[in-house]
Amino acid sequence: MKNINFKKEKISINSIGKKRFYFGIISGFFSAVIISLMFNRTRELIRYFSSISQDLLIFETKEIVFFNYFIAGLSTVLGLSITIWVWMGHPVNKNRKHKLYKQQTRTNTNLFFWLILFLSAQLCNIFIYLSAAGFNTYDYPINLLQEYKLLFILAPIVIFGQNWFYVRLLYRTGTWILISFIISIITILFLYKTTTVDHNILNDKYFAQNKIHFDYIENVVSTSTKKYNISFNDKALKTLKQQKSYNSQIQIEKIKEEFSKDKKLSLDTIIIQKIIIHNLKANPDYRYNYKPRTLYNWKYAFPKDIFKQIELFDINSFEINELFQVLKEEIILINNSKIILEKQKDFDFNYKAFKKDKKESKVNIMVLEQLIETVNKIKKLKKYSTLSMVLPDIKKDGNNIYN
Numbered sequence: 001m002k003n004i005n006f007k008k009e010k011i012s013i014n015s016i017g018k019k020r021f022y023f024g025i026i027s028g029f030f031s032a033v034i035i036s037l038m039f040n041r042t043r044e045l046i047r048y049f050s051s052i053s054q055d056l057l058i059f060e061t062k063e064i065v066f067f068n069y070f071i072a073g074l075s076t077v078l079g080l081s082i083t084i085w086v087w088m089g090h091p092v093n094k095n096r097k098h099k100l101y102k103q104q105t106r107t108n109t110n111l112f113f114w115l116i117l118f119l120s121a122q123l124c125n126i127f128i129y130l131s132a133a134g135f136n137t138y139d140y141p142i143n144l145l146q147e148y149k150l151l152f153i154l155a156p157i158v159i160f161g162q163n164w165f166y167v168r169l170l171y172r173t174g175t176w177i178l179i180s181f182i183i184s185i186i187t188i189l190f191l192y193k194t195t196t197v198d199h200n201i202l203n204d205k206y207f208a209q210n211k212i213h214f215d216y217i218e219n220v221v222s223t224s225t226k227k228y229n230i231s232f233n234d235k236a237l238k239t240l241k242q243q244k245s246y247n248s249q250i251q252i253e254k255i256k257e258e259f260s261k262d263k264k265l266s267l268d269t270i271i272i273q274k275i276i277i278h279n280l281k282a283n284p285d286y287r288y289n290y291k292p293r294t295l296y297n298w299k300y301a302f303p304k305d306i307f308k309q310i311e312l313f314d315i316n317s318f319e320i321n322e323l324f325q326v327l328k329e330e331i332i333l334i335n336n337s338k339i340i341l342e343k344q345k346d347f348d349f350n351y352k353a354f355k356k357d358k359k360e361s362k363v364n365i366m367v368l369e370q371l372i373e374t375v376n377k378i379k380k381l382k383k384y385s386t387l388s389m390v391l392p393d394i395k396k397d398g399n400n401i402y403n
Contacts, residue, residue: 032079
């Protein structure tokens with residue numbers, strides 16, 4: 001086989017062609033801007049659509065900064081791929097090996113460009129599918145920043161190096177790689193400043209929709225911290241602000257379980273239970289399971305368990321005051337609920353679609369009976385006469401009862 005050799009020339013504007021050189025730079029720059037805009041807006045669209053049926057995914061500041069820089073970096077090196085693809089256009093040199101390397105360079109940069117876009121599109125599809133399937137964004141089993149930070153840092157660097165690898169087979173690049181690296185850094189900073197989307201726009205809208213709930217949490221936590229000199233777990237408070245996540249439901253179930261035990265509860269646990277009931281966090285579809293004589297789907301502490309905890313504490317303790325507040329919240333909840341006496345044919349999972357009051361819930365008659373029994377026990381005990389004054393009357397007029 002004949003060995004074809006050629007001497008590599010130094011890369012220059014003239015070797016590329018002036019028109020092709022400047023057209024490649026302009027094409028790469030505008031491609032980077034468009035890709036960065038597309039990535040940033042797609043991320044916000046995914047957050048928006050997932051928030052329709054789930055909790056809005058709210059990033060921490062360090063996560064926002066890191067991923068904005070990653071998107072800017074990835075967009076920049078993909079723009080560089082376009083630039084090199086243009087530069088390595090139709091060869092004027094008739095040397096076979098020179099022509100082969102140019103074709104290989106264009107194929108390589110083209111492959112990586114479309115492969116990255118394809119993988120990004122697939123990742124978006126996965127997030128959209130998980131959201132549509134009911135997986136909450138807070139329940140994903142991976143933390144991209146903590147577990148894959150190095151991967152996100154290396155990806156743009158590897159693509160940058162890959163863009164220049166085959167060019168070096170054609171030309172002596174000299175300082176071009178260093179210069180292009182410096183220009184890429186400048187472009188990243190430019191894209192970060194100009195193409196990132198303000199995530200607070202969506203966050204503020206979400207906070208406005210849930211302002212009443214969030215304000216109540218902040219007020220109770222702030223007041224309790226000052227009044228009782230206690231602290232709350234940051235993770236517990238973060239979960240408390242989630243309405244539909246798996247972690248939120250687990251929190252509700254665990255606190256209910258803690259109330260059922262024959263030991264004193266911590267003050268922060270009692271206060272969190274009060275917040276949960278007040279904000280109506282348990283899913284209304286699971287307040288009862290279409291059986292009139294069961295307590296299976298009542299997600300909060302049972303009235304009898306609250307009374308059991310009341311008996312465990314001293315009459316002047318902070319805990320007993322908060323336990324009466326918990327009982328008060330349950331009375332308010334049940335007073336505003338529909339009480340199920342018998343199984344009704346028209347009570348199905350479409351109930352939420354046509355009910356007028358979103359806070360209206362349905363409660364099994366056994367919960368009401370247990371609540372009445374508990375309140376009567378408390379009011380018969382003189383030591384609780386002052387504390388029981390905070391408890392509102394339980395509705396007995398039948399207006400909130402389904403027969």
